Amino acid sequence: MKSFGKFAQRAVSLSVVLIGLAACGHRASSGLPAAALLPPAPPEPVANYHLRLGDELDVKFLYQPDMNAHVVVRPDGRISLPSAGEVAAVGVTPTELERVIVERSSTRLRNPEVMVLVSKLGEQRVYVGGEVLHPGFVTLRSDMTLLQAVLESGGFRRTARLDSVLLLSPAPGGTFSAARVDMQQVVNDGVPERVRLRPDTVVYVPQTWIGEMNDVVDLYVRGLIPALPRVGVGYSLSQ
Numbered sequence: 001m002k003s004f005g006k007f008a009q010r011a012v013s014l015s016v017v018l019i020g021l022a023a024c025g026h027r028a029s030s031g032l033p034a035a036a037l038l039p040p041a042p043p044e045p046v047a048n049y050h051l052r053l054g055d056e057l058d059v060k061f062l063y064q065p066d067m068n069a070h071v072v073v074r075p076d077g078r079i080s081l082p083s084a085g086e087v088a089a090v091g092v093t094p095t096e097l098e099r100v101i102v103e104r105s106s107t108r109l110r111n112p113e114v115m116v117l118v119s120k121l122g123e124q125r126v127y128v129g130g131e132v133l134h135p136g137f138v139t140l141r142s143d144m145t146l147l148q149a150v151l152e153s154g155g156f157r158r159t160a161r162l163d164s165v166l167l168l169s170p171a172p173g174g175t176f177s178a179a180r181v182d183m184q185q186v187v188n189d190g191v192p193e194r195v196r197l198r199p200d201t202v203v204y205v206p207q208t209w210i211g212e213m214n215d216v217v218d219l220y221v222r223g224l225i226p227a228l229p230r231v232g233v234g235y236s237l238s239q
Contacts, residue, residue, distance in 0.1 A: 048093040052199070053077065054122020057089070059101065062113040067105075073122065083108050094118060126197050128153040130205035131160035145193040147186055149203055161206045162187060167195065168202040176202070 051057075053073055059081060061067040071079040077090035084104035089097055094116040105112045124140040126149045133154025141148075146167065150156060162184035168176040185191040197203075 048095065049118065050091055050093055051089050051097065051118070052122050052124070053090060055089075055118055056120035056122075057094075057097075058117040058119050060115045060117065061105075061109070062115065064109055064112060067109065067112075070119070081105075083112070124199040126199075126201050126203065128203045128205075130166075131157040131207050132205055133157060140197060140199055144197045146181060146195050146197060146203055147183065147193060149197060150183075150205065156183075156187075156205060159207050161208055164206055166202075166204040166206065168204065169198060170200045 051073055053075060055073045057071050057073070057079065059069045059071060059079075061083070064083075067081075067083050069081055071081065073079055073089045077088055078086050079089045080086055081101065081104075084101045087097070087100055087104060092100075098114045098116050101114045101116070102112050105114070125137040126140050126144065127137045128149050129135040132150055135153065138149050138152040146165070156162065163182045165181045165183045167179050167181050169179075171177040181195060186193055
């Protein structure tokens with residue numbers, strides 16, 4: 001009797017699983033967007049803007065106007081000032097940069113007071129790698145989708161694994177939030193995209209199923225974004 005009871009229990013469990021699979025299949029065939037196409041969780045609000053490559057800055061000395069300067073954040077992430085020399089600017093807020101400039105300038109100027117104003121934002125980019133024709137970066141446009149970024153990189157190669165495209169989005173603390181996106185549904189079935197890209201997002205199109213995220217981050221993300229500031233190895237993966 002015990003054996004029959006165990007068999008009955010397993011049969012009931014199997015029935016529940018089959019009913020669940022059937023329900024999933026019905027939802028998938030109804031044309032609704034799959035869960036994998038939903039965008040990652042929105043980033044936490046950031047109190048202050050962090051400077052990026054290409055940003056144009058007006059550095060104003062309130063009591064030494066002859067030291068005022070209009071500078072551009074260079075590809076190495078620095079700016080040059082007569083009073084402070086070489087100063088790292090990428091990844092810090094204008095207020096933090098003001099404090100650094102005051103500290104550096106204090107050896108040459110008496111009681112300097114500095115104001116940093118962002119006069120123009122630098123070009124924002126999305127990085128696309130893996131099985132696309134022209135890996136590299138594309139200029140981010142307003143409301144840009146993942147497929148649009150791939151098409152600007154020449155489109156998918158024949159060897160691309162469309163159902164496991166990796167989307168790495170910058171997250172607070174200099175880390176990435178990682179998610180797989182099923183682009184096969186978009187390309188083959190016309191499922192509308194809901195993901196909208198943000199600055200410094202990485203789109204990686206694999207040739208095979210992505211199993212180990214650390215390999216992707218180490219081998220591809222760092223190669224695509226050599227100058228990206230404050231990039232950490234931490235990430236969270238959404239299935």
